[in-house]
Amino acid sequence: METGSKISAVMNLKFISSIVHPKDGPGTGLPEFAFIGRSNVGKSSLINMLGGRKSLAKISSNPGKTRTINHFLELDRLFYLVDLPGYGYAKLSKDEKAKLEHIIKTYILKSQFLRCTFVLIDSRHDPLKQDAEFMRWMNKHEKPFVILFTKTDKLSKVAQKNLQRTYAGGIQSFIPGFVPEIISTSSTTRLGKEEIMKRVKEMMST
Ligand SMILES: Nc1nc2c(ncn2[C@@H]2O[C@H](COP(=O)(O)OP(=O)(O)OP(=O)(O)O)[C@@H](O)[C@H]2O)c(=O)[nH]1
Ligand SMILES: [Mg+2]
Numbered sequence: 001m002e003t004g005s006k007i008s009a010v011m012n013l014k015f016i017s018s019i020v021h022p023k024d025g026p027g028t029g030l031p032e033f034a035f036i037g038r039s040n041v042g043k044s045s046l047i048n049m050l051g052g053r054k055s056l057a058k059i060s061s062n063p064g065k066t067r068t069i070n071h072f073l074e075l076d077r078l079f080y081l082v083d084l085p086g087y088g089y090a091k092l093s094k095d096e097k098a099k100l101e102h103i104i105k106t107y108i109l110k111s112q113f114l115r116c117t118f119v120l121i122d123s124r125h126d127p128l129k130q131d132a133e134f135m136r137w138m139n140k141h142e143k144p145f146v147i148l149f150t151k152t153d154k155l156s157k158v159a160q161k162n163l164q165r166t167y168a169g170g171i172q173s174f175i176p177g178f179v180p181e182i183i184s185t186s187s188t189t190r191l192g193k194e195e196i197m198k199r200v201k202e203m204m205s206t
Contacts, residue, residue, distance in 0.1 A: 010052030011197065012075040018068040020103050022111040026071055032080045032113045033200055035148075036104060037120030038130060039063035039086025042150035045187035046120065047072060047083050050196065057083045064089045067100065069107050079204060080113075088130040108143055116144050116203050118196070123149035123163055123184065132174035139175055146181045146199060153186040160184065 016026055025032075035043040044057035044066055056072060058065055063086065070083040084107065085100045092100070108117065117138065121131055138145050149167075152160050164182045171180055183199070185192030 013051035039089035
């Protein structure tokens with residue numbers, strides 16, 4: 001286990017299990033950090049980026065790839081990253097959408113070990129209703145979350161610079177007075193890797 005303050009370059013991640021209900025989770029009592037967001041936003045890609053391996057979590061250009069709760073154990077520091085299904089994929093049937101939403105929300109409400117959720121937002125969009133509604137739901141249930149902007153490699157430098165300020169302002173029209181913590185990321189350029197690792201480490205010790 002790591003003892004010093006140095007943060008190693010990647011997380012040492014190992015896939016553990018795919019489940020649909022938190023009661024079937026590893027149940028080892030280690031803290032969990034979940035990744036959630038609209039389908040295709042880049043959740044699985046980000047976990048692969050953090051782990052420094054392309055094939056840890058399954059990714060796809062077709063939305064709706066991840067349908068289960070997937071636990072990845074960090075072998076050095078002893079916590080889990082949890083890859084969740086996406087919400088709001090328009091092409092799913094009403095029943096399938098409701099099923100995925102139930103899996104996601106049950107995990108967030110019932111998991112005893114969830115320390116923080118990273119809510120992924122595609123950096124190319126203004127605040128979308130589905131994202132805002134999800135964050136409002138998290139806020140209502142007093143579940144802490146950090147926003148991660150994804151795919152920032154697709155933005156100009158100027159747009160990247162303005163993004164956090166304008167988004168934080170936009171989200172206030174959905175959740176009055178709420179000031180989100182935001183980290184910009186890209187699985188392609190690896191932007192945000194150190195900052196996410198630093199935040200996880202801080203949250204591990206609180
Ligand atoms: N350019 C760019 N493409 C990305 C980035 N992250 C993900 N992608 C692409 O976006 C698509 C979706 O990525 P996934 O990681 O599967 O997204 P997901 O959020 O896990 O999707 P679901 O499991 O379907 O909910 C894939 O084609 C990825 O290659 C990024 O940072 N930059
Ligand atoms: Mg996925």
